[in-house]
């Protein structure tokens with residue numbers, strides 16, 4: 604299936620000094636076949652939300668369901684066949700090649716590289732073709748530029764071939780052309796292979812044009828709808844704190860004043 608549901612979810616961190624609540628009472632259903640972007644200003648809680656819905660971070664309260672079952676009821680190996688995650692954190696040092704790193708995406712189905720079945724190899728190659736990184740196949744991953752490395756991590760998630768893909772700022776290091784290519788690739792994957800793809804981004808204009816749905820985190824709460832509905836509701840009109848950048852509803856674009 605590939606459906607994420609949150610019920611009265613409170614997210615944040617438990618510190619020694621007390622609890623830091625980042626966002627409260629989040630109830631959303633994120634469905635398969637949709638590209639869903641997660642927007643909000645720096646520090647609002649996007650990564651915290653993504654980590655909570657992928658089971659890395661425990662909720663403060665409330666629940667996360669994957670395909671109608673509480674996320675904590677899945678073993679990590681079963682969860683890794685349901686959900687793949689691309690975070691912004693650097694990997695521990697190693698001398699893996701690009702191919703080997705992407706092959707790790709097949710680990711939920713195999714044990715190690717020498718046990719790759721033809722099906723695994725074709726998934727790995729397909730992921731490299733889709734992300735346009737075949738030419739990097741034999742490079743060591745520490746030799747890559749930030750943008751190339753970002754594509755490799757996305758390829759690994761695609762090779763993992765899960766019904767749900769969650770990505771934290773996958774387009775940060777990409778130039779405009781490659782950002783657009785990535786957004787279109789994710790949209791095609793969501794729609795044509797019926798995956799639920801959720802990703803955070805600061806590329807507001809691209810998210811407005813290419814997402815099926817948007818989750819917008821603001822200080823006064825969380826909004827979730829199609830781009831057009833959210834624009835109609837006026838939620839982007841005061842996206843930024845002052846009037847330096849304003850939202851032009853007619854053209855569905857942000858403009859610098």
Ligand SMILES: Nc1ncnc2c1ncn2[C@@H]1O[C@H](COP(=O)(O)OP(=O)(O)OP(=O)(O)O)[C@@H](O)[C@H]1O
Pocket residue numbers: 616623625643644645646647648649650651652
């Ligand atoms: N591991 C952590 N422990 C405690 N607090 C944290 C931790 N990670 C993040 N925070 C805090 O939670 C808040 C939300 O951070 P988060 O990284 O989720 O925001 P974000 O919307 O992803 O930001 P950005 O767009 O800048 O990446 C911030 O105040 C941050 O300092």
